[in-house]
Amino acid sequence: GAGVSQSPSNKVTEKGKDVELRCDPISGHTALYWYRQSLGQGLEFLIYFQGNSAPDKSGLPSDRFSAERTGGSVSTLTIQRTQQEDSAVYLCASSLSGMSYRAYEQYFGPGTRLTVT
Amino acid sequence: KQEVTQIPAALSVPEGENLVLNCSFTDSAIYNLQWFRQDPGKGLTSLLLIQSSQREQTSGRLNASLDKSSGRSTLYIAASQPGDSATYLCAVRRGGNNRLAFGKGNQVVVIP
Numbered sequence: 001g002a003g004v005s006q007s008p009s010n011k012v013t014e015k016g017k018d019v020e021l022r023c024d025p026i027s028g029h030t031a032l033y034w035y036r037q038s039l040g041q042g043l044e045f046l047i048y049f050q051g052n053s054a055p056d057k058s059g060l061p062s063d064r065f066s067a068e069r070t071g072g073s074v075s076t077l078t079i080q081r082t083q084q085e086d087s088a089v090y091l092c093a094s095s096l097s098g099m100s101y102r103a104y105e106q107y108f109g110p111g112t113r114l115t116v117t
Numbered sequence: 118k119q120e121v122t123q124i125p126a127a128l129s130v131p132e133g134e135n136l137v138l139n140c141s142f143t144d145s146a147i148y149n150l151q152w153f154r155q156d157p158g159k160g161l162t163s164l165l166l167i168q169s170s171q172r173e174q175t176s177g178r179l180n181a182s183l184d185k186s187s188g189r190s191t192l193y194i195a196a197s198q199p200g201d202s203a204t205y206l207c208a209v210r211r212g213g214n215n216r217l218a219f220g221k222g223n224q225v226v227v228i229p
Contacts, residue, residue: 033216033217041221042219042221104210105163106208106217111160113158
């Protein structure tokens with residue numbers, strides 16, 4: 001079956017512009033995660049969605065970052081007034097949830113490489 | 118805050134040798150541990166998932182062990198091949214929290 005997909009694969013934007021990054025999770029996965037991978041840094045958690053529950057936004061680095069998930073499926077990460085330090089690879093992951101053995105095993109998309117000039 | 122460390126950061130081995138990659142974490146209250154592979158410019162591929170109650174998981178030439186009490190996991194890759202060249206990432210999920218905390222990875226080069 002199809003894996004997690006993300007678009008665009010690459011995005012170059014000017015400082016101060018807004019950008020939207022899209023994630024399509026694996027069909028049937030109720031949990032969706034956004035992470036950021038900066039050069040020389042490990043992966044950093046940003047936000048987590050689980051079903052209809054309120055998202056865990058505790059990893060968002062500033063109020064310029066926001067995300068939504070429509071209909072429990074597709075998610076969009078929005079960065080307003082981009083800064084050069086926002087340049088990174090933004091990775092989306094999805095997982096099942098519940099009591100099964102494989103619950104919460106996260107499957108990642110290919111990422112969106114964002115470059116802010 | 119959970120800190121995950123991977124040692125060594127980078128290593129090169131000749132083809133055919135066994136690889137041993139180490140991961141340590143500071144908070145032993147984990148729900149599971151996941152090993153990933155990342156190729157340059159690509160996303161992450163899940164290799165093995167170990168639940169906190171398990172001691173090891175095996176998949177083909179890969180074997181991962183978990184010692185939760187000492188905060189350690191080791192990934193063994195038997196009879197390495199050039200196609201094993203990649204960055205290997207260790208990540209832990211804390212109980213009651215669904216985010217993964219990642220190490221910075223072991224960058225592996227297998228020399229033909």
